[in-house]
Structure formats: C-alpha cells, structure tokens
Amino acid sequence: MPHGAPEVGVGPWEGPWPEGEQYDARLLAEGDRRNVVDRYRYWTVEAIVADLDLRRHDFHVAIENWQHDFNIGTVVRTANAFLAAEVHIVGNRRWNRRGAMVTDRYQHVRHHATVEDLAAYLHERDVVLHGIDNLPGSQPLEAATVPRRVCFLFGQEGPGLSDGAREACDGTFSIAQFGSTRSINASAAAAIAMHAWVRAYADLGGGGAWRG
Template identity: 35%
Template sequence: MKVPSFHLSTEEIREELAPLRHPFSIAVCRAKNPFNIGAIIRTAHSFLVREVFLVGTEPWYERAAMGMAKYETIVECPDEEVFLEAVRGRPLVGVERDHAKTTLWEAEMPDGLVFLFGSENDGLSDRLLSACDQILAIPMYGINHSYPVAIAAGMVMCEWARRKDPRGSLTPR
C-alpha cells in the first residue's frame, strides 16, 4: 500500500521534517554499484540524518532511494578536497575495517559527526583516512572481509540511534 502524501508539497514535508533531523550526517565515496548509494539515501532518510554527502562523480541509482532523495539534503562533492572543506570543523568518523582503532560498539559518537564510508573496491583513500578523527570497524564473525557498504551504513546509523534516540527504548513492556 502506498503511503498517502498528507496533501503537503515536498517542500512542506521537508519543512516538517527539519526540526526532527538528527545531529549526524553520512558521507559515501561513490560506490562502484550505483544501487548502493540509493539504498544508503533511503536508509539515511529513515534515520532523518542532517545530510548525505556524495563524494565523487559516479552516477547513482535514484530508484533504489524509493523517492526519499527528494526529502533529503544531498550534498554532491565532486572530489575529496571539496568534501573535506564542506565538513571542516566537524568530527569525521571513518568506517574502515583494516585501519580501525576501535569498534562500532566502542566508538565515540559526538553530535555533528559525519560517518564516512568508502567505495566497495577501494575503501577510504589515504587522504580521507588521515582526515578522520577516528576510524571504526563493525565486528564481523564470518570469513567475509567486509559488509556491503549499504548494509554497513545501515548498521552504523542503527547503532547511533540505539545510543542517541531521545525517545529511549521502544521495547514493548
């Protein structure tokens, strides 16, 4: 079943959502699989992130966002330098298993942070790794080397919400 439009324009919906947005952002180096970027945008909408930074110029699959891109602030950064300038002064948290100093369960998550995800094949560049305030890994238990980037982004956003959601526990009593 399709969700009704509530008889509001896209801009009116964006205005209604603005005060509900959370004080963190997602950044992703354009993935080799354009579906992943759309899936990340869709998931970011579910967590009402402040904005989504897309680093690089590769295309992304808008249909995978399921229409949620129109409600999000998407900041297109053609390269790493433009991205780093856009987030200057904000805590930058890289998600990169091989260079991690902490895990998702232990990492600090200050307000205003930007979670940064690399592309599937290349991960994060040395330049982006050196710009990160911290680098975290998501614990893994199988023999895979990494999670799909869209899944990793969802897990990180979910952990942020678990720690920071002002509504507290939603577990039925």
C-alpha cells in the same frame, strides 16, 4: 501475493478537504500512493521537507562515488529513515537513485568533488569526520563513544575507503564481524553506524519515532 499486490497509500480524500498550506490539492483529489508515513499523507513535498528540517538529527553520512556505486540509493533511503542532517556524495555527481525509493526528495543531498572538500565543509560546521572501514588500526565502533556532531564516511563497495579518505578522516572505525567474509555491504554498514548514533542520542520516548 495470492490476491494481487497490496495497494499502497490512501485514495482521494473523502468529505470536506482539510485546510492548510501543507496539503497538495492533486493528492487530495487523486489519492496519495507515496511511500510516506501517515503523518505526511496528502502533504506537498516542500511541506514534508520543512517539517523534517525542524527535527533533523545532528549526524551526517557520506559515501565515495568513484565507480557509480549502486549502494548510494540505499544509503540515502536509510539516512532518510534515521533523519540525517545531510547526505554527502564525494566524487562523481551522478548516482543511481533507484535504491533511494524517491526518499532523496525529502533528504538534503550535497555533492563534493573531493574528500578534502567534504572535510573542510564539515569542519567549518564543527562536525567530525569518521570513516567506517575494517582497516588496520581502526577502533571498534561497538566500543566507541559516537560524537553527537559526526559524519560517517563510507568507501566504494569492495575497495573501501580511498587513501585520500583515510587521510582526511579524524578517525576510522570498524564493525565487528564473525563470519568468513572480509566485509559487509556498504549500505548495511551505513545502517549500523547510523543506528549507533540513534541509540546514543535520538529521543525514543517523545513520540517522534515511527515504528509502524
């Protein structure tokens, strides 16, 4: 930037402080430089999560984490943007949070040791498990009817869905590609799948969508 980096957020609250349990006294006094929409300026993390929980969508997203996939943080950030019900990490519990840009604080993230554990958890809640991978026999996502209660599962960058994941899925779906590469980035694929759900079910006219 020619004049330095742009200042993020807002400074200390000017004038009498607002009343309400949602407000964080430290943020009111020092300013709120977090990456949150204006609706949540000066709110505590707990208050933000509670408000989001009133409006969360019915889709989930899951990603396998056998090799400490660096895409997981970006998937979490996108899931927060589209207001996913939950994000599920299958395999290794530890994952690189840098790409999440702190959005994991506002998103419910669950860990499952195996894909079978994930499938059991979802089926108990009447959520179907759809794998997203360009596999032989996968149905085109673009032509599919996305279920309202669904979890999109993604494999590791490179190898894609594991054999166990393919067996546990209720169906697998592919994303149309037209270039020379065999696959697209896992976090990009996750964004496409989540947006397919948004196009089908999200309330785009009620004022709940934030567009800047």
